[in-house]
Amino acid sequence: MHTWKTLSKETILDFSKFLRVELHAVELHDGQVIPDWPWLVTPDFINVVAVTDAGQFLCFRQTKYAVAGITMAPVGGYLEAGEAPLAAAKRELLEETGYIAESWQALGSYWVDANRGAGQAYLYLAQDAHQVAEPQADDLEEQELILLDKAAVAEALDEGVFKVVPWVAAVALALRKMGE
Amino acid sequence: MHTWKTLSKETILDFSKFLRVELHAVELHDGQVIPDWPWLVTPDFINVVAVTDAGQFLCFRQTKYAVAGITMAPVGGYLEAGEAPLAAAKRELLEETGYIAESWQALGSYWVDANRGAGQAYLYLAQDAHQVAEPQADDLEEQELILLDKAAVAEALDEGVFKVVPWVAAVALALRKMGE
Numbered sequence: 001m002h003t004w005k006t007l008s009k010e011t012i013l014d015f016s017k018f019l020r021v022e023l024h025a026v027e028l029h030d031g032q033v034i035p036d037w038p039w040l041v042t043p044d045f046i047n048v049v050a051v052t053d054a055g056q057f058l059c060f061r062q063t064k065y066a067v068a069g070i071t072m073a074p075v076g077g078y079l080e081a082g083e084a085p086l087a088a089a090k091r092e093l094l095e096e097t098g099y100i101a102e103s104w105q106a107l108g109s110y111w112v113d114a115n116r117g118a119g120q121a122y123l124y125l126a127q128d129a130h131q132v133a134e135p136q137a138d139d140l141e142e143q144e145l146i147l148l149d150k151a152a153v154a155e156a157l158d159e160g161v162f163k164v165v166p167w168v169a170a171v172a173l174a175l176r177k178m179g180e
Numbered sequence: 181m182h183t184w185k186t187l188s189k190e191t192i193l194d195f196s197k198f199l200r201v202e203l204h205a206v207e208l209h210d211g212q213v214i215p216d217w218p219w220l221v222t223p224d225f226i227n228v229v230a231v232t233d234a235g236q237f238l239c240f241r242q243t244k245y246a247v248a249g250i251t252m253a254p255v256g257g258y259l260e261a262g263e264a265p266l267a268a269a270k271r272e273l274l275e276e277t278g279y280i281a282e283s284w285q286a287l288g289s290y291w292v293d294a295n296r297g298a299g300q301a302y303l304y305l306a307q308d309a310h311q312v313a314e315p316q317a318d319d320l321e322e323q324e325l326i327l328l329d330k331a332a333v334a335e336a337l338d339e340g341v342f343k344v345v346p347w348v349a350a351v352a353l354a355l356r357k358m359g360e
Contacts, residue, residue, distance in 0.1 A: 061181070162290075164290055168349040169348040
């Protein structure tokens with residue numbers, strides 16, 4: 001079983017650091033060439049399921065442009081240029097919640113789109129978190145930090161209250177890791 | 181807490197049915213207007229975690245362009261024009277595996293990208309599946325159908341062998357639904 005080979009890349013839309021579209025010429029495993037395979041270059045990002053030293057999960061009630069109504073969300077954000085995923089995760093946790101965590105476990109890194117790329121998601125479980133500062137969120141959206149126990153997070157997950165794919169993946173993997 | 185309002189939309193890249201890029205003029209909750217918010221229009225898709233009447237999970241070993249090496253994957257595919265998600269799920273299960281399932285449970289629908297859209301994922305658990313035909317996969321990639329028991333799927337999930345975000349979400353939610 002052989003992966004495809006990228007023969008060339010051409011940028012057809014260079015909108016900003018948040019979005020670039022490329023066309024790739026791709027050679028398939030059987031030698032066939034697709035000359036115009038679209039590929040999305042969007043920033044890699046982290047999501048952190050953070051749990052306090054008292055076992056409370058740090059979650060946001062927030063609005064997001066794609067989502068109808070209000071969604072629950074874990075900590076998340078884009079990697080800055082040259083930033084390592086774990087460093088981004090720790091930075092976003094501190095900025096968005098004012099917490100730091102003693103125990104970090106990677107829940108894996110995954111492509112958003114198997115065909116088009118669209119960045120990689122780096123997912124983490126951060127436990128033994130405690131507050132050291134006030135939140136300094138710079139997100140454009142309104143958000144409210146709430147603390148939930150594990151049963152409430154599991155119920156929110158199962159009822160579709162986390163409305164975005166990587167958030168569901170992060171929360172479900174975190175609950176597995178914690179033996180839920 | 182108020183969601184943003186879309187004031188206007190303009191298409192800036194119309195590549196194919198697989199990718200269109202729009203700019204939206206968006207009014208935030210505080211009245212501020214962002215004139216050029218990028219928005220990705222890509223097809224909605226389904227993923228199906230399918231389990232036979234003997235408790236075996238239908239999985240693929242396959243290559244995908246975004247993924248290095250080989251990944252494990254559940255059944256998946258794009259909705260056709262006007263097609264309902266559950267109908268697409270049943271069609272893809274039959275096409276890709278030759279199986280039909282007696283018991284279908286929705287695992288939720290989720291946006292791929294909270295900021296940019298990029299389509300919605302409709303996730304399903306299909307149980308009591310049995311084979312009625314040969315697979316007729318039209319995917320460009322090489323893939324091999326394999327049957328795994330629940331413990332093997334859980335291990336693959338926890339070891340990062342499913343390498344794409346919606347697949348991780350689907351498998352993790354399916355295992356939760358099955359009481360794993």
